[in-house]
Amino acid sequence: MITRKSPREIGYMREAGRIVAGAFAELAPLIAPGITTRELDAVAEKYIRQQGAKPAFKGLYGFPASICTSINDQVVHGIPGLRKLKKGDIISIDIGAEINGYFGDGAVTFPVGKPEDEVLELIRVTREALEAGIAQARAGKRLTDISHAVQTYVERHGFSVVRDYVGHGIGAKMHEDPQIPNFGPPGRGPRLEPGMTLALEPMVNMGGYEVMTLVDQWTVVTKDGKPSAHFEHTILITEDGPEILTWL
C-alpha cells in the first residue's frame, strides 16, 4: 500500500532528508586519493548521530556499516573497508538517516581526482536522469512516467539502466511500496498523489545493464566490469510539483 504522509510526518522526513544532505556536505571535501572508505563511513556516522538521528543502513537486512561505498564497477551496496580511493576512481555513496521514526535516503557519485571524460559523462548523465525522473513526479502522473523518463534519458546518451535494483517508497520504513523501476513503458502503475514520498535512484552503467552480487553477499558489480554511477533523492509529491527532501 502506498501511504500519503501527514504534514507532521512530512516535517520529520524533511528533517531526515536534511541530515542526509548534511552528511554528503561533510563527506564531499574529504573525497580525495588516499582516504579509505571506512574513514568516510566513520565521518558520516558521527555526523548523523550528532544531529540526533540514526544511520539507517546500519543493520538494515544485516548491512554491517552506516553508508554504502561503491567504487568504479561496483553499482551499489559496497561495504566500507580499507580500500583507499585512487586518482581517477569514482565512488557512489548511499546514505540513509532515521529521525523520529522517519527516513531519508540519498546517493551521490563523486569523481576522485579527474577521471576520464567518458566517466565524467556517465556521472553527469546519471544525475540528469534523476532530474528527468523527478520532473515527472507530479500529482496526476503515473508511476512509470518516472521510469520511462529515466530510461529514455539514459539510453539517449548511450548508457544503460540497471534492472535488478529499483527506487522505492519511503517514510516510516526505509523501503515502502511502491517499487519504482528505472525502465519501462510510461503511463502504467498507480497514479501519483500529493503526500506520497518516494526515493528515486537510477543506477546507470557505462556498458551492459547486467549486474551480479559478489561473495560478500552485498557488493553489486557490473558483469562487464565497466563503471556504474548512482544518484538518489527522497522526494515529496505536492500539489505544486515535486519537492526534494534530501537537500540542504
Added chain:
Amino acid sequence: MKAERIRPGQVVVSRAGRDAGQCYVVISLRGDSRAAVADGTRRRVQNPKYKNFKHLRLLAEPDPELERKITSGERITDADIRRVLWVLVEKEGCQ
C-alpha cells in the same frame, strides 16, 4: 533497493478475485505473468490455482528450505506448505 520479483517458495496474498486476502505459497511460475499457488488445504499441490502476478501481493521472503526443494526438483508436499503458512497466520493475518 533490490527489485522484488515473484519466486517459487514465496508467500503471497491474493488481492483480487473471490479468494482475496487468502495466503498462498508460489510453487511454480507459468510463463512470465502467472504463478501456480497452493495453500496446502483448499488448494493443494496436485491442484494449484493459477493467479496473475498482478493479483498477488508479495508477503514474505521465500522459505529457504522450500525454495531449495522446488529449485532442485524435489517433491513438495501440502504439509511443507502448511508449515510455511502456519507461522504467518498470526503475524500477517493470513486467512
